[in-house]
Amino acid sequence: AQKVTQAQTEISVVEKEDVTLDCVYETRDTTYYLFWYKQPPSGELVFLIRRNSFDEQNEISGRYSWNFQKSTSSFNFTITASQVVDSAVYFCALSESSTFNNDMRFGAGTRLTVKP
Amino acid sequence: DTEVTQTPKHLVMGMTNKKSLKCEQHMGHRAMYWYKQKAKKPPELMFVYSYEKLSINESVPSRFSPECPNSSLLNLHLHALQPEDSALYLCASSQEGGGGETQYFGPGTRLLVL
Numbered sequence: 001a002q003k004v005t006q007a008q009t010e011i012s013v014v015e016k017e018d019v020t021l022d023c024v025y026e027t028r029d030t031t032y033y034l035f036w037y038k039q040p041p042s043g044e045l046v047f048l049i050r051r052n053s054f055d056e057q058n059e060i061s062g063r064y065s066w067n068f069q070k071s072t073s074s075f076n077f078t079i080t081a082s083q084v085v086d087s088a089v090y091f092c093a094l095s096e097s098s099t100f101n102n103d104m105r106f107g108a109g110t111r112l113t114v115k116p
Numbered sequence: 117d118t119e120v121t122q123t124p125k126h127l128v129m130g131m132t133n134k135k136s137l138k139c140e141q142h143m144g145h146r147a148m149y150w151y152k153q154k155a156k157k158p159p160e161l162m163f164v165y166s167y168e169k170l171s172i173n174e175s176v177p178s179r180f181s182p183e184c185p186n187s188s189l190l191n192l193h194l195h196a197l198q199p200e201d202s203a204l205y206l207c208a209s210s211q212e213g214g215g216g217e218t219q220y221f222g223p224g225t226r227l228l229v230l
Contacts, residue, residue: 033216043204045159045221052216091158099215101172102147106158 002027004094006107013082014115021077021110023092029053031097034068034075035104040088051075082114119143120222122207128228129197137192137225139207145220147213148190150182151206153224159206165190166213197229 003026013019025034036048049059051068059066063080079086092107120141129135141148147166151159164172165184173182179201181193190207204224210217 031216035218037221043206043224043226045206045208047218047220050216050218095216097215101164101166102149102210102213102215102217102219103161103164103172104219109156109158 002029002032002094002096002105004092004105004107006090006092006110008110009108010111010113012113012115015084016081017114018078018080019082019112019114021079021090021092021112023075023077023107025073025075025092025094027094027096029096029098033095033097035093035095036066036075036077037091037093037106038088039091039109045091048077079112082112084114084116087112087114120207120209120220122205122222122225124225125223126226126228128230129194130230131197131199133197134193134195136194137205137207137227139190139192139222141188141190141207141209141220141222143209143220145209145211146187147210147217148184148187149208149210149219150190150192151208151221153204153206155203163192164213171213194227197227199229202227202229 005024032053038046065078067076089109091109095104150162153159163182183191206224207222208219210219
């Protein structure tokens with residue numbers, strides 16, 4: 001059974017601080033995909049990144065970076081120099097390639113508040 | 117601009133009403149999804165359509181009835197809802213519905229059942 005744990009329920013930082021959101025997953029599949037989504041107060045889930053289980057390279061996109069470590073089953077997300085617009089709920093999700101119907105399992109989410 | 121649109125943005129309905137939520141995607145995807153999201157919870161999958169055929173129905177009560185008229189459109193018909201059905205309803209789409217595909221979400225419909 002697949003499972004995603006986001007232990008941090010809420011994080012509050014001051015603008016320009018760096019912040020890391022943790023994600024730990026469980027799966028028995030060897031081929032799987034990990035995702036991060038951002039959900040601002042407006043409600044829409046915004047896709048941020050997709051990473052497959054065979055690609056452990058870290059990725060950087062502007063102020064965002066992701067650290068994928070299979071050894072610890074973690075896929076952490078770091079925002080550098082946070083801004084007020086980064087305030088949102090962030091979801092980590094897992095989808096196994098063996099899942100015919102693309103059943104994506106979400107973590108509970110981490111609410112990030114960036115104060116000016 | 118989001119390529120998955122949902123209407124209406126907000127809906128208030130009584131327990132005896134019949135209403136429909138609509139979703140449209142403009143990405144040429146062949147799989148579409150309905151999720152329900154309660155406050156401070158992650159989205160929960162309700163239905164999946166792949167190539168216009170229902171492939172998942174996650175034990176959702178019959179007062180929710182999905183419909184996929186074509187690969188670009190997805191409806192959710194609502195009838196005799198309960199107050200606990202109040203939630204954000206999200207639509208998503210992906211390429212074909214296979215495991216691991218990225219799902220792209222619409223802005224959601226906020227439903228309040230009185």
